[in-house]
Amino acid sequence: MSSQTSQSCTGFESPFGLSRRTMLQRFGMGLGTIALSQLESAKMVHARDGVLKEVHHPPKAKRVIYLFQSGGPSQLDLFDYRPELEKVHGQQLPDEIRQGQRLTAMSGNQASLPMVKSPFKYSQHGESGQWISEVLPNISKIADDICIVRSMHTEAINHGPAVTHMQTGSQFPGRPSMGAWLDYGLGTENDDLPAFVVLVTKNKGGQPLLTRLWGSGFLPSRYQGTRFRSGQDPVLYLSNPQGLNAEARRQMLDRLKDLHELKLKQQSSPDLESRIAQYELAFRMQQSIPEVTNTADEPEHIFKLYGEAAKNPGSYAANCLLARRLAERGVRFIQLYHPGWDQHGGLVGGLRNQAKETDQASAALVMDLKQRGLLEDTLIIWGGEFGRTNYCQGKLNGDNFGRDHHPRSFSLWMAGGGIQGGVTHGETDPLGYNVATDGVHVHDFHATILHLLGIDHERLTYKYQGRRFRLTDVHGQVVNQILS
């Protein structure tokens, strides 16, 4: 995926400051010193550099798999064990805890806000003794590989702004997503596949997702995530038209190339050369993408590891397995989404169901990468956009209660890629409402991820509308305590 003029159309770049990559694009193919046949096979043209000529420090992670749990998983029922809530169960949320903080307009007008304990049992796991709830038996098994951050906090109180914040560093639309930033900064290791792939669990209700979550914002659009679909065409219109086989297509592409070369003979033209290369790349993608998405060659024990659902394309488990295959092939950023974590009511059943869909495959991915030696340079992130309240939304009727959105504290876990396993970072107050120690803001989370990839978050910038934008805006501190 090479570019002709993307820089000049979206941000002003001085002609003095052409990067090596830009030079390659602008002049490299225009020199007439390389035969076309060489051009097509030369790997150096295929692997695309990022804007950073070199990373800022040695990276611990080379790629990221972000298992986004959309909807706001209830941290109090999964990772943030707050036994004190058992004592105050049913009592009103004290004002001194709430500190006048704004609530959503869903429960904000409730006349009563009774606190509610977790209906699930917690126990300690692994040598590290991390507390994990009973609904996640498989993630419990990898307790020593993961770092649980219990002191995440954010600002937004509703899904749209909150997910956008987690993915782009801003609550409001228009900024590039994390994957786009990394593609822009680091480029790709395998140009036969997109550098930033998005996998969404299919047929899952819950809060809607938006394409902007994996969009490129003001960065050129080629940095946007490519969503792989679960159907016949992983990429839109990847397959040849009905009735046309690969051979006929190849013949047609050969003639197209002949026609282009006739034109090239009359007049050298770098962008025509780029177009010729583009069609070759497209043809290769027609093979490379189905090759990676077709998991039929995986042995039975792998399906066992990820769960039977992994045989069902588009399921979370299948997407986890696909994420591993993409990681193996050098895809930089693999973004999964699993919606449905929005338990405003019916939390007990709802959460069990969510856990059932994700627990085994999430743990399997970590174990699988580990056994392949890929975990050490692959960063895995599991988490949502905010947490849930320690008080009940609606009426507290036995077990059928719900929790509202809660930005003041939530939990996520990370593994591999320079993250210290078996560590719990940060703490909330005994009632699980506010962060008590070692708070990690969304911007800090982003700064840390970039750090693991060898990037100083203050130095990966893009100039747009006169300003140098960063993923972390003007904030962000690397969370050094959780680095290995």
Place this chain on the structure above:
Amino acid sequence: MRFVIALLLLFSNLSLSQAAKKQPVDFVRDIKPILSDRCYNCHGPDANNRQAELRLDLKEDALAAIGFEGRRIIHPGRTHRSELIKRIQSTDPDLQMPPADSKLTLSAEEIDLLTRWVQQGAAWDNHWSFEPLQTPIVPKTKNKVWSSNEIDQFILQKLEQQEFEPANPAQSNTLLRRLAFDITGLPPADELVERFERDSSPESYAAIVDELLANKHYGERMASTWLDVARYSDTFGYQVDRDRYVWPYRDWVINAFNNNMPYNQFATEQIAGDMLEQATDSQKIATTFNRLHSQKVEGGSVPEEFRTEYVADRTHTFGTAFLGLTLECCRCHDHKYDPFTQKEYYQFFAYFNNIDEAGLYSYFTTSTPTPTLRILSDDQKKQIAAAEMAIASEQTKLNQLAKQANEGFATWLQQRPSEASALEAVEILGLEQELTFEDFKSGANQSVEGKVGKAIKLSGDDAVGLTVGNYSRNTPFTVSLWMNTPDIKERAVVFHRSRAWTDSASRGYQMLIEDGHVSVSLIHFWPGNAIRVQTKEVLPPNQWHHISMVYDGSSTASGLKIFLNGKPAASKIVRDNLYKNITGSGGDNIAIGQRFRDKGFKQGLVDEFKVFNRQLTEAELAHVADGNSLSTLLAIPTADLTETQRQQLKQYYLSQFDEGFGNQMAALKAARDQRSKLVDGAQEIMVMADMPKRRETFMLSRGAYDQPTEPVTARTPAILPASESGNANRLTLAQWVTSPENPLTARVFVNRIWQMMMGTGLVRTPEDFGSQGATPTHPELLDWLSVTFMNNQWNTKDLIKTIALSSTYRQSSEVTDNKLTRDPENLYYSRANRFQLPAEMLRDNALLTSGLLVDKQGGPSVKPYEVAESFKPVARGKGEQLYRRSLYTYWRRTAPAPVMMTLDAAKREVCSVARERTSNPLHAIVLLNDPQYVEAARKMGENLIKEFGDDHQAAIAQAFRALTSRHANQAELDVISHSFKQQLTYFQAHPEETQQFLSTGDAQRDTELPADQVAAMGMVINLLLNYDECVVRQ
């Protein structure tokens, strides 16, 4: 290879810097961008962030500033005495500028430039784009023959300075194809190609330019660009992203361009069309421009947070679209680079902060967010006017009946019951339901001692539901109750008949406590389509009050009253603009004390709750409150009645017993129902309409909706020529924008037209004309075009024609190695730019040449194949919906048409003024396989086989011509024929696959024709639809 590039890089930098050294340093071109980019973050306009009290954005400050040891910061002509030069040359981390923690650096080249600038006397100019427009002198050039008009003189002057030759003129076919796409977004018609081949004289060319500009497709092409600016979308955006009705705005844009509406009027109508004298519907629809931002409905959102975002979006869009300014940069603090303060941002904000809008649209209904305009035909307007007349006439008759002497009343007055037994039985008619709360159980609500027996004490979370109350806005009704509030409530729902609060924009009616006052409302969409009255006094807490809500069915605030303890309460009108139904949203019956996601009447007491299906008279209302007023009144002998008492009895009589009056009431209601029939179903569109009383605007700390600070009023910024009018509003803002003194408006628009015609703007950052934007490559040309444009009544077609007629435009896009090396960005326009056609043109080209295009202009959006493949798929349309121009493709903001996205269409989340151009293998994949393109290919193949039969050579030649606007040469024909034969062989061997291929898409196929030939010819077209000359504007 890397070595070669390194050499090349070295060489190119060398040649550029040598060229640069020849000329003196230019402040605007060379110095200001460096100061702005590396220094202004700490030494710029933002006062709060300024270091060492030094600012380098203003000449006086910068040249007067004193640094260390009394040295001046900038000492013109004396570099060693200039602190700035010392600091930028220093390697001492304590002294070095920019400091290390800024993560900014200066290159050796830039340090050299700054040093030479000081050496040469530190000349200083103000920022170019804020300087007044003056007509520049058209330069003289050595070459006297190349220029066709003034544009070329400006271009040629720079080319001669750079020792570049202009490119040869483009071949006539190439030029015509370029021109047709640039102006109409479609390839040239065959007839035009032939005509221009016969006669390619300048006169013939000029005539064709005129013809294309007069073509109705011109408006569509211009609109597809402007819709990016207007962030047009058929849906609301954000998460839920429902459909909205805004396409009449798109039609307005198309028509405006086709009618060549002067740009100043085009801008004025969109900014403030509603405020023009006797504004037409069309002028109001133009203001939909301001409402095309995303809108929110997600449950639990804070309305004011999003309303603030809407106003901000309007402000930013206005800034980018008309002024090329990045106003969003000063929302949270003073602008870092441009001379705009945060206060000035909110002064702009104030212009757009005065419409009666909600922060959320309605989840449970399809009400159009206010303010709105009803879309009505002339016929409908006439019918509505007639209905209004009928209402007025029936109302007059009713008033007369009430006023005039009435024999029946006199008789009744004599015969009215007066004995005690009858009086006790006085019955108020129309009672539909009554709750006395004796023996009453309801959720967590409690039964407590009440005003009469027991009352209910409300939890605030549990509603008490009734079984009645679904009144239309034409039905008079009365609701009365005893209530007792424990405290002065900021907000509490006493009772309501609605589905929800913000989630249904409160549609229905309601009684609330607001800051201790009682308010009653009838609402279609709060706040812009509703009536509300509120008591002037705060209701004292901890005592019982009898309150009635009384409504006369008139849809006006004067017909809605609050009675307190039997008497009319002193009230004020809060809203008086109800023009649509209040029913049909669900929540059909009255509920007491709680509403979905609203604040309930926590710990409030309610007793004796009564609902009447008529407007009670004053005497009855007093009676409901005290249980004896009417009885007492009825007992007074006729002779002893005061005039007031007499009138009260007359009202009571008319309302209860007079048949003629009753009939007239029914006639009035029927007239109102007739109006409802006409208007309640009418389509509405969001427009601008200012509230009579200005909403106060405050500066917002860090831009946050909940942190207002200083109040501000609408005003234009100090750095730009002042607005003349005293009473600033959107109309004066539009006048200011389109004033000839405004240095930005014409420059910004002219630059975008140049960009549209030439591929890149004279200012390469069309979205930013500020300090951080690019300086114009040809400032004098930009000014000449801008001044000429304004002097020519802002005539857009003429502007385009002037550009099209220039030799600059007509150059070939072929490039020499020398030019590519020395000017890779084509900053000097020494050739035409080559680039892939925008998404819309690629598809429209395929549709047109295959004969599938449905050439219908305007109307609702359509759903071609690709919308079914979007991330949020919607069912695709059928028939002509599949083949309209891409401009009409349904635009879903959070999941736009996926092929358009792949092909670099703008995202339209926010205003955007330039498309990106990327080269991406996914483009190839779409153009090769998308059924829309494959269908077009097979249809065109079919047409060719039908026309040419077995003469495949002729068919191929014709196909090539149709898709490239030129004749193929023999070598090209050979390649294509080769391809045809290969494909024919394939299809002959695969008859079943042939049928599959030919059934791509909905279009009917001609089964009489030989399938294998049609399919093979289809693949020839598929090849050509991917051929460079077909998809590239060159």
